[in-house]
Amino acid sequence: MNGRPTVPVPKGYRVGPWEVRELLASGAFGSVYAARLAGDGGEVADRPAETGERSSPEVGETPAGATDRSPGAGERPAVAGSRPAEEVVGDHGTGPLPRRAALKFLPTGTRTPRQLHHLRELAHREQELLSRLRSPRLIRMYDALTVDDPDHPELDGATVLVLERAEGSMATLLDRSPHPPHGPALLAQVCEGLHQLHHAGWVHGDLKPANVLLMKDGSARLGDFNMAAEMEGTHAYAPAFSTPDYTAPELLWSEVSERGTQIRPTADIWSFGVLAHLVLTGTFPLPGGTTEARCDAAVRYARGTEELRLSPELPTTWREIITDCLARTHEERAAHDAASLLRRVERAAGTSRSARLPRLRPRRRWRPALVGTLAAAALIVATTVVYATREDDQGLTYGYHRCPADSVCFFSEPNGSGEMCSWDEDDTDWLSGPDTCEWTGDQPVKSIFNNSSDDENGLGAVAYFRGRDFTPVGADVTRENARNRTGCTSQRNQGNLAGTYAPLSHRWIARC
The missing domain is CATH 2.60.20.10 (Crystallins)
Incomplete structure (x- = not known):
């Protein structure tokens, strides 16, 4: 990978039980590195994260190289160490640690106070979601650590999320193959991940190819929840930015309050429509040779002065799905929630029906x-x-x-x-x-x-x-x-x- 990472970490650096290896990806809000358990020589086959036991410190103990100090006032503390295998279901995952993982380093206090506050908020969003939700289509988080290393001020205080290791992303797949033959099946899995998020009361907020991670077996999981937000009634509040090409048009000119931008699950439905069109045709559904031009077209489309230009390559079933996902207004898109969309996508992709998720309702004590x-x-x-x-x-x-x-x-x-x-x-x-x-x-x-x-x-x-x-x-x-x-x-x-x-x-x- 070319370019300087947002958070430079030298190869071989130790964080808790992990040894940093090569850089996997880097963006504006963090860098992701491959990692292996220290002392594990060379590349080895993955050990399932859900089976067996391992020797580990009790809750609250801290391995060398990390502390359990809080990433910021009022935030959930970063938990260093791991629970015994039978005790960990309720927090950062289940079973022993795998031999390979991905370490997501978030920038440190070397930034300005305002930048630092913002980065802490992003870290908290992702950590909160991953510590509370465990679903087959969401990337797993095994642990969250805080670097304690005054000798390296550029890393001291950095929050590190220990994540399930992916082999790549849909973005890299599309770079290699603009029309992947298994694209429809991957879209069904992406839609399943959205259903799991929305069912639990969260909005992803930044669905795009780079945030669809591909596992070793080729299956897809949703990742990168920096922009994710938990619903509060009819809305959630997300940071005032996302990836323009995948942003619902009403958010392109929305007002920003102190809490951020109001966002609803229908914003993810729009993003899925754009993603599906790109995966199936290699093109965006709105005209324009640049992101700015396509955003202008999206605004004109929402105001009724521009039409969708869906590719003639789309089969009828997929054309109907994408048209519904890209309805002009939130109200029109609200008729097509992730649950109903998932059934349609699975039929279009020819994949098996997903399991129904349990209803979430207030507990009642029986007489x-x-x-x-x-x-x-x-x-x-x-x-x-x-x-x-x-x-x-x-x-x-x-x-x-x-x-x-x-x-x-x-x-x-x-x-x-x-x-x-x-x-x-x-x-x-x-x-x-x-x-x-x-x-x-x-x-x-x-x-x-x-x-x-x-x-x-x-x-x-x-x-x-x-x-x-x-x-x-x-x-x-x-x-x-x-x-x-x-x-x-x-x-x-x-x-x-x-x-x-x-x-x-x-x-x-x-x-x-």
């Missing part, structure tokens, strides 16, 4: 007299119905969508597949209590989904224990920092466990 009856009915369903899960392009089956809303679900296989047990209240004995989970008597739990929403009593996280009646057994007895429990999962988090634990009880708690 005691009804718990036994409803639990028994749920058990019958869970043990007799063959659920329709899906196979994604990575060969993984995802079945988390089976978990009822406002419940916690444990699965006998990774990624929410296999047999499932679900509860909406505490259970002191999985094998002989009012709700039973017989398969855990002779095999471990391998994945979990906490599908709870806000509870009137403030209980949203779930802690689980190897013993009955919420008691520690075996190795749990010595785990004082984990309150002698096997593990804990926060609201709306899902992921794989190490696959060696068979809990026998669980209870709802305020937080992990």
